[in-house]
Structures are given as C-alpha cells and as structure tokens.
Amino acid sequence: MTTPFSCRHPLAARGVTGLPGAAFALGAVAVLGLGMPAWAQDGASPLNQPWQEVEQQARGQTVYFNAWGGDPNVNGYLDWVAGELERRHDIDLVHVKLDDTAAAVSRVLAEKSAGNVDEGAIDLIWINGENFAAMKDNALLLGPFAQRLPNFALTSPDANPEMTTDFTVPTEGFESPWGKAQLTFYYDSERVEAPPTSMAALLDWTKQHPGRFTYPLVPDFHGSTFLKQALIALVDDPAMLARPVGEADAEAAMAPLWDYLDALHPHLWRQGRDFPASGPALRSLMGDGELSLAFAFNPAEPAAAVNNYQLPPSIRSYVLDGGTIGNVHFVTIPFNASHQAGAMVTANFLLSPEAQARKQRLDVWGDPSVLDLARLDEAERQALTPMDDQPARLAPQALQQTQPEPHPSWMEAVEAAWLERYGSR
Template sequence: MTLRLSRRSFATLAASLGFLQPAMAGDWTETEAGARGQTVYFNAWAGSEAINAYIAWVAAELKSRHDVTLIHVKIADAAEVVRRVRDEVRAGTAEGSVDLVWINGENFRAMKQDGLLFGPFAERLPNFALVDTAGKPTTRIDFAEATEGLESPWGMAQLTFFADGARLATPPASMIELADLAKASPGRITYPAPPDFHGTTFVKQVLIETIADRSQLPLSVDRPQVEAATKPMFAFLDALHPHLWREGKQFPQSQAQLKQMLADGEALMALTFNPNEPANLVAA
C-alpha cells in the first residue's frame, strides 16, 4: 500500500566547496570551468543498491562530461556527517572532508542553525528553473525550516508499505487497517525504531491519520497544543505496540533489517520511501 505522507529528498553543500564561488557572482560556465579536475565528496545514505547504482552512473557522467570526480562516501545516518562537519569547523579545518550531503530535514535544520552550510546556492543552479516550487511548496521548506537556497531538492519520495502477495493477499490501506492486521497476526508487523527516519515517518503517518484537525499541521511549539494534538497518536501507538513483533518492546534498527525480516517470513510487511523498491527487489 502507498500511504499519503510524501517527502522531498534534499542535497546540500558544506561550507568548503570552493569551486562554486564563481557561480555566486558570474556565469555558470565559469563554475563549470573551475570545477574541471576537482573532486567532490558526496556523503549519501547507502542503504539502497538501486540508489548507489544511480550515484555511480552520475559519477561516470560527471567525469565524462565535466572531468569532475564524484566520490560517494557511503553513510548510514546523516547525523554522523553533521557531527563531523561541526567538529571540523570547531577545529578550524579550512578544507573539510564533506563537500555535498544528502540530508533530511532534522539534520538540515541543525546545520543551518549552526552556520555549517554553503550558500545560498540552490536557486542559482540552472536546473532549479525546472523545480515546481508553486505546486510543491515543500521544495522550499524542510522540517518546517525555510531552505533559503541552502539546499537543493534532488528527488521525491513516498512512504510505501509492501508485502509478499503469497503471504498477504490484501495489504492494509490505512493505519487503522494496519492495526487490525497486527491484531489478527500477532508479532508479524513492526517498524524501524525512531530516530531512524523510516520509523520517524511511520509515526508521522500515524499522526496525520489520527489528528482531529489536519489544519493544525504543522504544529506550533506551544506545548499544550502539541500535547492535545498528538494525544490520539500516542493512544493509537499504545494500542498497537502489544500486537507488534516482540510485543513492541523491541524494534528493527533499520529499514534494511525490516526488509530482511520480510524476506525471511518473520514480518508481513516492510516500508520504503522509494515506490520502485519493491519491483527492484523482485527483479534482483
């Protein structure tokens, strides 16, 4: 099933990518000329072989067309990149180890607030003209934080649940139906533990489906309002957890672990941000 929470994937630049400086003041051809012979260290989540293959293809194209070497620094969590950049800045390192990072909203907000990002640059990129900012306003908002040209969208995602049709002929189409399935199949449903971003998004989906008034979203920082708005969400989770894998006392640590549980028949469903992933897994 595909539920309704969509996300944007963003890439942002650490403050040390020097060859982009001409783009802020001159023609894009100056940037292309200055980039030749350079190496870019792209820190990106490596949990999807399909995405890894795509980045490898991009790297080959960059080398062929622009003589730029793109190194995919494979990471499990963007938070480790934030810590590394912060430590390098505090140490006064002029040439940091991170040039470009695929980042989620929470870590973008942290880097922006700490002044760790290069830019603004995003809306000066030639291809930004192709971004549908009017139809998709979240291309300029990330984690309720205005991007202000400090990160560029490079993909879209949709929270997607998938199952083995031989074991689950009719997957649930809502969180209420998922809860009913969990009750009927004790121990066969689970989700990654937050702060894993897949698990956090699972909880966000519960919030969207249980909140009394969706116009309240995004929530303000007013504590009484947040507590009132999220009360149905926590009640739903409290009722759901006893029926989950290991009675909701333990959770998979990652989406990769949950996928393996599905493959082993231990879980009935897994989840992904890439609607193409189930087909890719079958093809593999």
C-alpha cells in the same frame, strides 16, 4: 566498533512539507538583499560567477560527495554519475559512503569549531530534514546556491513549494532538490489477501495476524514517520499539527496515539518488546517471512528489492486511503567545501533530465524525478514517464496523494514521549 544498522537515511527527516512558496521567496530576498554572507562576496566564489566560469573553475576538481552508501543501487547510480562528470566536466566525483549522514554533519561541525573555513573535507552532502535544519541553523552551509544552477528552473520551484521547503524549513537556496520519497506500504500477496488501508484497519489486521507487522525503532526516521502517519490519522484536528506543538494541548492531542499504540503493541512482532533497527532491517524481516506487511519510504524500494532477491515476487505496494506522508531529498554544500564549483556542477548535473530519467529507472534506482514535466521537451518527458514493468511497483498515480507533515516540534514531542513510554521495558 562498527555500527551496521544505525541507519539514518538521508531521506530521513522530520518536518512539514507544503509551507507556502512565499516562504522561499521571502527567505531568498532576505538573504540576497541584506544578509549576504561574507564568503559570498568573495570575488573568487563560484556563487557570484557566470555559470561558464563556474564550469571552467570546476574542471580538474575532485568532488567528495558524502552520501549514504547502504543501497547498492544508489551506489551503482552514483558510479554512473561519476563517469558522466568525468567525461563532460573533467570532474573526479568520489562517493564517500556513509552509514549515517550525521557523520558528515559531525565532520563539518568539527572543522568549523577548529577554524577550518576553506579546506573542508566534504564538498557535497546528500541530506534533508533534520540534518539540513541543524546545518542551516549552525551556519554550516554554503549558499544560497540552488538558484544559480541552470537546471534548478526545471523543477518549477515557484509552482512546487516542496522543492524549496524541506520539512517546513525554507531551503533558501542552501540545498538543491534531487529526488522524492513517499511512505509506501507493501505486503506479501501470497499471505495477505486484503491489506489494511487505514490506520484503524491496521490495528484490526494486526490483531488478526499477531506478530506479522512492526515498525522500526524510534527515533529511526522510518519508525518516526510511521508515528507521524498514525498521528495524522488519529488526531482530532489535523490542522493543529501544522503549527508548533506549544500552541496546542499536546498531551491531549497525542493521547489517541498512545491509546492506539497501547492497543497495537501486544500484537506486533516480538509483542512490541523489540523493534527492528531501521527501515532496511524491516525489509529484511519481510524477506525472511517474519513479517507479512511492512512499509518503505522510497516508492520503488519494494520493487527494486524483489529484483535483487531480497523480497519475494509476490510483493505488492500501496498507499493508505487518503494518501501518505511524502517529501523531497536534496544535496547541499558545506560552507567550507574545498571544491565549491565542482560541487555546484555536480548538483546541476544531478538535476539534468538525463540524470533524473536514469535515476527513475527501476533497474537503476527507481527514485522519482523532481523535474516538472511541463518544462521538458517531448523526448525528455517520454524518458521520465515510468513504465509499469514490475507488479511490486507502486502505481504512479498513488504518488499524487501526498499528505503534509506535522511541524518538526511535534515530531520531537512524539519521539520523546515514545522513548519515555516504550523505549525501555
């Protein structure tokens, strides 16, 4: 009864980045001014204590951090974080390794329906996108807490709307940014001379190299992200994707996507009759040589995979012409967390320049920093500037080309239609 490949990476999310920062400001005002939740008025809550008080309260606490455990690099990084928190704040950080963030959502939900309001088993969750939206919609989160973290200001949230918007959903302080992701293509340079740099080119390339490309099974978020990327490229008027699907002729808008996939599928791996279960499964197929071209959602992932033998050294990374979809991933605190102060101190430490710099190192994890370099001193800036140490790594400037995501309702429509058309054959 195990579920090895049911990965839904916490980076998994569907939605749109880049809603105006005003959304955050508005939301924050609403929550702070009027809709202050009952638990936030409790005098003992760390939400309205001075930061020193929070740190004091956090001492000696055990923080259960529920985070996807599928990447040994991430796990190793969190081991380091645990050591630092122990040393600096006397916090015992326990990494609860999940194969799927939804398991944490389920537990908080079960606890809430059982009336457990202050003894939750989970203190901190690595999350974004749909899982966050679901928890927020169902009032399963503590907050707002992000702006209470001293290091949150280092992300310059007013200037960087993606720090306060999680796939079109305003975070309203209910989660704190941790790292960045962007859809990144990679290929085996020994087999592929000129990789396709647009969706149209990808179809031609696949026809010439049948069976050497595929995408993960929808609704795995890697697969869904690929569909989103294709939709952005194929739709007549990309601007309509920023609005809810009901306001447009969805059938007509999606028709080019189905034409494209109908043409693409016969030339995919297994003729499109089977799909890898997840992004990591896609990477394994690259490592086995079954595929020549694939993609990841962490720009450092291909390089890291070369370093631990999962991919050949001839791997090279790139993004499509005009850029690819990108987003931010966060940490959040359940409404009933037993160790709220400890969770907040942990979230704050994750945002520290030191922790962010270490996280970005390719030999550690390679996850891009969320800090605004302008807010940092020279030494911190140095530490956060990546060195070009691995040819498989994406050039840093490629990350500048980030495309906004469609409104989440588009994703739901696309996924449902995909499952209808291709989900059972």
